[in-house]
Amino acid sequence: MGFQDSFKALSDPTRREILNLLRAGPLAAGELLEHFSITGASLSHHLSILRHAGLIDDEKKGKYIYYTLNTTVLDDILNWILTLKEMEKGGSDHEKS
Amino acid sequence: MGFQDSFKALSDPTRREILNLLRAGPLAAGELLEHFSITGASLSHHLSILRHAGLIDDEKKGKYIYYTLNTTVLDDILNWILTLKEMEKGGSDHEKS
DNA sequence: TCAATGATTAGATGATTATCTAAATATCTA
DNA sequence: TAGATATTTAGATAATCATCTAATCATTGA
Numbered sequence: 001m002g003f004q005d006s007f008k009a010l011s012d013p014t015r016r017e018i019l020n021l022l023r024a025g026p027l028a029a030g031e032l033l034e035h036f037s038i039t040g041a042s043l044s045h046h047l048s049i050l051r052h053a054g055l056i057d058d059e060k061k062g063k064y065i066y067y068t069l070n071t072t073v074l075d076d077i078l079n080w081i082l083t084l085k086e087m088e089k090g091g092s093d094h095e096k097s
Numbered sequence: 098m099g100f101q102d103s104f105k106a107l108s109d110p111t112r113r114e115i116l117n118l119l120r121a122g123p124l125a126a127g128e129l130l131e132h133f134s135i136t137g138a139s140l141s142h143h144l145s146i147l148r149h150a151g152l153i154d155d156e157k158k159g160k161y162i163y164y165t166l167n168t169t170v171l172d173d174i175l176n177w178i179l180t181l182k183e184m185e186k187g188g189s190d191h192e193k194s
Numbered sequence: 195t196c197a198a199t200g201a202t203t204a205g206a207t208g209a210t211t212a213t214c215t216a217a218a219t220a221t222c223t224a
Numbered sequence: 225t226a227g228a229t230a231t232t233t234a235g236a237t238a239a240t241c242a243t244c245t246a247a248t249c250a251t252t253g254a
Contacts, residue, residue: 003110004110007107007113008241010104010107010108011105012242014242016104020181023180023181023183028200028201029200039243039244040200041201041204042243044203045202048203060251062200062250063199063201063251064201065200069181071181071182074181074182077178078179083120084116084117084171085172105211126230126231126232127229127231130231138214138215138216138231138232138234140231141232141233142212142233144231144232145232157220159220160221160231161221161230162231
């Protein structure tokens with residue numbers, strides 16, 4: 001659940017599209033599935049990776065599982081990139097990946 | 098050279114550390130190599146991926162090749178994440194059942 | 195309780211990846 | 225020009241990854 005997992009999770013186009021779809025609000029796995037040409041098993045695999053990376057949360061309601069975007073990790077990544085852009089600036093600030 | 102390459106490039110810890118080292122300014126491949134426990138061939142492989150993704154530029158000077166950080170692609174990624182964080186503007190239809 | 199539905203897990207497979215050693219290319223200097 | 229240095233390229237290998245089918249778990253409703 002460190003940086004490594006976050007970046008790995010973001011490095012797949014299907015997973016990035018999942019996050020993009022969740023921008024509009026929570027969606028059940030089945031609803032997400034309609035947007036892709038993969039099996040439910042594959043989607044479940046991707047959701048598992050995103051969940052493990054802390055990029056999404058899930059909440060079970062009856063027989064549905066609703067997924068929501070969690071932006072906490074995104075903030076960490078954002079900061080990592082911003083730090084990277086602060087080039088040659090004393091450099092006492094180091095990362096943890 | 099699209100988004101895919103950028104994220105893939107960032108999904109490896111060695112490559113992220115290379116970018117971090119380049120924050121302080123240009124470094125030759127050999128100088129970068131001192132910071133890792135991999136062979137020059139492996140480092141070259143990583144540099145090739147970063148270059149292909151547009152995250153670094155290279156400039157040959159004599160028998161050295163100096164690598165520099167290129168933040169253009171980082172800006173694109175930054176914007177992608179910021180867009181992702183612009184969730185459901187104004188409205189709040191969290192409870193959908 | 196049984197069948198249907200939504201979703202995950204298990205296990206297998208082909209593709210991609212990170213790494214290595216060895217060889218090649220390019221440049222500098224004696 | 226020969227040898228040393230800096231780096232990349234070629235080819236191989238083991239690990240990881242995305243995907244699939246089939247099986248399983250959980251929930252709903254008749």
